[in-house]
Amino acid sequence: MLTCEEMLGLLSDYVDGQLSPELCEAIERHMAECHNCYVVVDSLRKTIVLYRQLEPPEMPKEVETRLFRVLNLEDFLES
Numbered sequence: 001m002l003t004c005e006e007m008l009g010l011l012s013d014y015v016d017g018q019l020s021p022e023l024c025e026a027i028e029r030h031m032a033e034c035h036n037c038y039v040v041v042d043s044l045r046k047t048i049v050l051y052r053q054l055e056p057p058e059m060p061k062e063v064e065t066r067l068f069r070v071l072n073l074e075d076f077l078e079s
């Protein structure tokens, strides 16, 4: 079984999908047994997913205005 250190060293390749199936399996097995690493990988994965989803399309001005109004953030709108 991987140590936590080995596991963390492989993480960036893991989330990039660059690892061999054997290593992925080793990582998944480690996560099943090690809550700390599970949490690290889980939050890393969520961050990456969010980051990919949030790559923001340019927001049309009127949508932004409406959104800010709904959120009561009109003060933050540039006039």
Ligand SMILES: [Zn+2]
Pocket: 003, 004, 007, 030, 034, 036, 037, 038
């Ligand atoms: Zn661990």
